[in-house]
Amino acid sequence: MSDKELLGLENRTDPSQPLRVLAVWDPRNADSESLRVAAWLSHSTRVKVRVVTTFSQPWGSKQGKKYRAWLRAESQAVETAVRDALETEGIEKSALAKKFSVFVAGSSRAQLLSDAAAKFNADILLLPSSQSAAKNRILAGSTADALLHYSPVTLGLTPRAVKLSKHGISRVNFAYTDETGNADDPALRAAAAFASRLGVALRILAFSPAGLAQTPLNANLDVAKKLTSDWRERSLGLLDVARDITGEAHPELDISAEVGSGSGWRGAVDSLKWKKGDLMVLGSHPMGAFARVFIGSTATELLPHMRVPVLVHPVAR
Structure with a gap:
């Protein structure tokens, strides 16, 4: 696979090259999870951080001189607020992009963020938590849900009010969510490459949730137990192969x-x-x-229960 075909985390194995992180921030949001994760990443590896703030503008809005003057004034005010928020989160100036704050307006927030990520050539797009999420859980709002179905950039999702290690990332986890059960998952390679870049451990996971195999009208416990047992056995075999593949590629x-x-x-x-x-x-x-990022049913079921930051890696066809 050539460098041009590598995506996101897998194409950023050289720790001397900074990760380009675009963090989405809303000054009305009392918590700044996206900026907190950006700071967390900056404590783990070299990064260049830019913050994007969006303004929803309905179709047909006039964009005359007054509007453009307002846009400039609002952009300046947001930049000042962003600077203060970045300082509060402890992100060093050396970790910031030269243009560290952008304010964009348009009718589709998801499209605005996708365009902003493309302009910044972002490796990771960090999204804030929905304020409706339970503490330490992830709830994807409408914008995040849209991006989870077409973003060409790795998406970062964070549990609300999450507490992160002051020393940065200490372990990268990868979980199988592809229902095809392919051990050589491109996202596994990306996770391993990222763990190697950070110099931390890699934990490969599979989940075997009990109770999902029971039918609502004819709940046969023996059949359900057999299906759950088979699922677990397949998971163990998958993990064995995954460890061999990853260990061969990254013996360190x-x-x-x-x-x-x-x-x-x-x-x-x-x-x-x-x-x-x-x-x-x-x-x-x-x-x-x-x-494109396009999460399947397993990942959709899994996300709301994650209690640590999640990166959703796009997979090429």
């Missing part, structure tokens, strides 16, 4: 593998031990001829 990595088992997706996630320095990487499914 400390690699572990675990299966999370419990009642439903939450029980499976909560059955594992999580650290403040943990980062999760999830893959997506191919969509069309271009690289």
Whole structure:
């Protein structure tokens, strides 16, 4: 695979080259999870951070001199607020892009963010948590949900009010979510490359949630147990192959593998031990001829129960 075909995290293995991080920020949001994760990344590796703030502008709005004057004034005010917020989160000036704040207006917030990521040549687009999310859980709002279905850039999602290690990322996790069960997942390679860049351990995960195999009208416990047992056995085999593949590509990595088992997706996630320095990487499914984020049903079910920051890696066809 040539460098041009490598995507996002997999194309940023050289720690001397900064990760280009675009953090989405709303000054009306009392919490700044996206900026906190940007700071967390800056404590782990070299980064260049830009902050983007959006303004929803309906179709047909007039854009005369008064509007342009307002846009300039608002952009300046936002830049001042961004500078203060970045300082509060402890992001050093050396980690900031020369143009560290942009203010954009338009009718589609998802399109504005996608365009801003393309202009910045971002490696990661960090989205804030929905204020409706439970503490330490992820809830994708309408903008995040839209981007999860077509973004060409790795998306970062953060649990609301998450507490992160002051020392940065200490372990990269990868979870299988592709229903095809392909061990050689491109997102696994990306997670391994990212762990190698950071010089931290890699944990490869599969989840075996109990109770999902029961039918609503004819709940046969023996059949359900057999399906759950088969799922777990397939997961263990998948992890064995994954460790071999990753260990061969990155012999320097400390690699572990675990299966999370419990009642439903939450029980499976909560059955594992999580650290403040943990980062999760999830893959997506191919969509069309271009690289896009497109999460499948398993990842959709898993996301709301994650209690650590998640990077959703786009997969090329």
